[in-house]
Amino acid sequence: MSELTGTASVSRLRRELARGTVELVVLSILNTGRCYGYELLKLVEQAGAGRLEVKEGTLYPLLHRLEDTGQITASWEAVGRTRPRKYYAITAGGRGHLQMLRTEWTDLVNGMQQLLHTLDDARLTDPPAEEAP
Amino acid sequence: MIADQRRISEFAGAFARHLPGSAAEREQRRAELVEHLMDAAEAGELDEALRRLGDPHQAAVAFAPSQFSAEARFARRIGAALVDNLPLLAVAVAIAVQGLARDSFTLAFPPFVHLQVGGVCVSTMPAAGCIHDDPGWIQRIAMPLALAWSIVGLAVLESRTGTTPGKRLAALRTLSETGLLLRLGPAVVRRTSFLLGPVAWLDWLPFLTGRRRRMLDHLVVARVVTVRRGTL
Numbered sequence: 001m002s003e004l005t006g007t008a009s010v011s012r013l014r015r016e017l018a019r020g021t022v023e024l025v026v027l028s029i030l031n032t033g034r035c036y037g038y039e040l041l042k043l044v045e046q047a048g049a050g051r052l053e054v055k056e057g058t059l060y061p062l063l064h065r066l067e068d069t070g071q072i073t074a075s076w077e078a079v080g081r082t083r084p085r086k087y088y089a090i091t092a093g094g095r096g097h098l099q100m101l102r103t104e105w106t107d108l109v110n111g112m113q114q115l116l117h118t119l120d121d122a123r124l125t126d127p128p129a130e131e132a133p
Numbered sequence: 134m135i136a137d138q139r140r141i142s143e144f145a146g147a148f149a150r151h152l153p154g155s156a157a158e159r160e161q162r163r164a165e166l167v168e169h170l171m172d173a174a175e176a177g178e179l180d181e182a183l184r185r186l187g188d189p190h191q192a193a194v195a196f197a198p199s200q201f202s203a204e205a206r207f208a209r210r211i212g213a214a215l216v217d218n219l220p221l222l223a224v225a226v227a228i229a230v231q232g233l234a235r236d237s238f239t240l241a242f243p244p245f246v247h248l249q250v251g252g253v254c255v256s257t258m259p260a261a262g263c264i265h266d267d268p269g270w271i272q273r274i275a276m277p278l279a280l281a282w283s284i285v286g287l288a289v290l291e292s293r294t295g296t297t298p299g300k301r302l303a304a305l306r307t308l309s310e311t312g313l314l315l316r317l318g319p320a321v322v323r324r325t326s327f328l329l330g331p332v333a334w335l336d337w338l339p340f341l342t343g344r345r346r347r348m349l350d351h352l353v354v355a356r357v358v359t360v361r362r363g364t365l
Binding site for chain 2: 036037038039042055056057060061064076083084085086
């Protein structure tokens with residue numbers, strides 16, 4: 001039962017982390033080159049190594065929002081195939097936004113690591129008193 | 134692959150029926166979904182992709198275009214409402230002119246509704262109501278037709294296209310909370326305030342507190358959003 005609860009909370013945690021970081025991930029991928037939707041989904045899946053759960057229901061609303069706000073552009077092109085695909089590419093504004101997101105992310109990770117180390121050190125120097133039987 | 138194409142085509146057809154926007158806009162969203170699913174089918178992952186997308190309604194929520202649009206301001210909405218309800222406005226003026234001739238002048242918009250039910254007069258106008266033996270063609274024919282247009286006609290248009298003639302002019306779109314087309318039932322319900330005569334204006338009270346939804350919008354959980362001109 002507790003194992004099931006643990007799995008469920010890990011899944012929930014991953015979903016929440018994915019929700020908070022998918023914009024950074026998508027813009028970072030597009031910063032390396034343009035992609036179409038399914039390709040992006042697969043790249044996010046590979047980049048996350050199973051830890052980042054992103055579904056179409058998260059990816060496409062994000063892509064459409066980024067397109068509406070001018071951070072990415074979209075164009076239909078048939079590259080070496082008969083059916084055209086919608087390719088997404090990052091804009092100059094999107095690169096600026098990505099830089100800001102990266103800075104925020106780095107600050108958050110550093111801050112969290114510092115907090116955890118500080119708490120670990122405090123626990124080692126001042127161990128909690130043992131509970132009475 | 135043919136079986137996959139048929140599945141994709143059926144799913145995309147059902148998906149597109151939930152989407153708001155112009156035919157071109159809906160076709161673009163549909164094409165993007167079809168491409169996504171074709172890519173998944175080529176990778177042998179169609180079942181997986183369809184499972185992640187859910188039913189066509191849930192998929193349409195993911196691809197809906199206007200989830201992030203701003204809700205429309207009062208001036209723009211009232212302008213659109215006046216254009217949409219011109220027939221009812223004309224009826225209100227005609228009733229006022231008719232009233233002048235009968236010494237019972239009343240100018241009310243939306244006009245008061247009178248209904249004779251088995252000898253009993255039901256009216257939204259206190260102390261007046263069915264005072265005339267012959268209410269005339271305006272009350273008998275023009276007003277029911279104008280009300281039918283304002284309540285049912287516009288609701289049908291809104292539930293099929295997300296917009297009405299007045300909203301098209303003002304570049305507005307009516308959507309559900311999830312950004313999809315409003316179903317016919319809620320679209321009719323949010324227009325029933327016209328049956329209340331001038332009391333219908335109370336429906337707009339939330340705008341006085343800075344909110345951008347009428348009371349009936351809140352009731353059926355609908356949003357009226359601004360869209361880029363040319364995308365309707």
